[in-house]
Amino acid sequence: MQKRTLSGALLALCLTLVAPLAQAEIAASPEQVSPLLNGMMVPDIQVQNSDGQALSLNAQMAGKPSLVLFYRGGWCPYCNAQLAGLQEIEQELDKLGVQVLALSPEPPAKLKEGEGKGQYQLLSDRDLEATLGFGLAYTLDAPTGARYKGKMGDRLKLDEQERVVLPVPAAYLIDAEGRVQFSYVNPSYQVRVHPQLLLTAARLMLAP
Numbered sequence: 001m002q003k004r005t006l007s008g009a010l011l012a013l014c015l016t017l018v019a020p021l022a023q024a025e026i027a028a029s030p031e032q033v034s035p036l037l038n039g040m041m042v043p044d045i046q047v048q049n050s051d052g053q054a055l056s057l058n059a060q061m062a063g064k065p066s067l068v069l070f071y072r073g074g075w076c077p078y079c080n081a082q083l084a085g086l087q088e089i090e091q092e093l094d095k096l097g098v099q100v101l102a103l104s105p106e107p108p109a110k111l112k113e114g115e116g117k118g119q120y121q122l123l124s125d126r127d128l129e130a131t132l133g134f135g136l137a138y139t140l141d142a143p144t145g146a147r148y149k150g151k152m153g154d155r156l157k158l159d160e161q162e163r164v165v166l167p168v169p170a171a172y173l174i175d176a177e178g179r180v181q182f183s184y185v186n187p188s189y190q191v192r193v194h195p196q197l198l199l200t201a202a203r204l205m206l207a208p
Contacts, residue, residue, distance in 0.1 A: 026159065027138040030168045030187035034135040042178045043133040047103060048124040050111035055123070057130060058178060060101060065206060066174045067093065067198060069102040070125075070136055070167040072189060074114045075152050079104070079169065082192040083118055089199040090119040098173075098202050103130050105157035105167065126157060131167040136185065139163040171198060173205050181205040 027033045036042070045057040060066075071079035083102060086093075093100060100120035104111075108124040115122055123130075131137040140148060145164040148156060157165050171193045173182035182201040184193040 025132070025137070026165055029141075030138050030189070033138055033168050033185070033187070035168070035170065035183060035185045036134045036172070036180055038180050038183055040180050042174055042180065045129045045133045046127070047130055048108045048126060050108050050115060050122065050124070052108040052124075057101070057123075060121075060123075061099075061174060061176075061178060063176050065096070065098045065176050065202070067098055067100045067202065068172040068174060069100065069120075070131065070134065070170040070172075071102055071104050072166050072169065073104045073106040073152070073155055074110060075106075075155055076189070078190055078192065080114075082169070083114070083120065085192075085195050086118055086120060089195045092199055093202060094119060096202055096206055098206075103167075105131060105165065106155050110155055125167075128157060128165060131165075134167075134170065134172070136167040136170055137165055138168060139165055173198070173201050175205060 042058060042061070046054050047057050048054055069082070071082065073079065086100060090100070101123055102120050103123045103125045105125050105128060107126055111122040111124055125131050128137055139145070139159065140163065148164050159165050168185055168187055169189050169192060170183065170185040172180055175181050182205060186192070
C-alpha cells in the first residue's frame, strides 16, 4: 500500500516553507527558489561520492526510506552543526530503516574531510543536478559572492557568469517509492529544522 503523505500541523508547516512549483532553474535569491513539493516524485539525478564515482540518487534511495539533506558545504559552520545534531536521532532513524544522504556542491575530494563523523553518506552535487532537480539553487549577490570566493575558492560552484551557486539548506523525507513525504526549506541559512521534528516526521511517514 502506498504511504500517505503527512497531514495536519506538520504538513501545514512544510507547505508554508515551500514555493508553489518546483522548477529546474537558478533563482536570484534564496527567497525565490521553487522547491520540490510534498507528494512529488524525486527526478532522475546523478551525484558523486568522495571518490568522484557517479551515482544515481534514485538508485541509492530505491526501496529505502531516506532523509536527504542539502547543505552548503563543509566550510559552513551552520551546516556542520546540523550534521552533528543528527547524532541525537541517528540511532532511532537507523531502527526505522531510514538512511541519511547529505548533498552539497563541494568537489568530491572535499567530502573526505567530513566522512566518518556520523551515520550519514556525504555526496557531491558538483554538477547541481540534485540542487536544480529539487528546485533549491540560487546565486549569491556580487559583493557576498566575491567575499565567499576569497575565503572558499574552488570549494564553491560557479555558474557561467562566475556567480556563486548554492542550495537553500533543506531537509526531505522520501519514501521507498521515491515520493517526497516531508520537506523543510528555509531561505535563512542560519535556521535549520530541529532533529526531533525530523524524527517525528519519519515515524509518521512510516506509520501503517
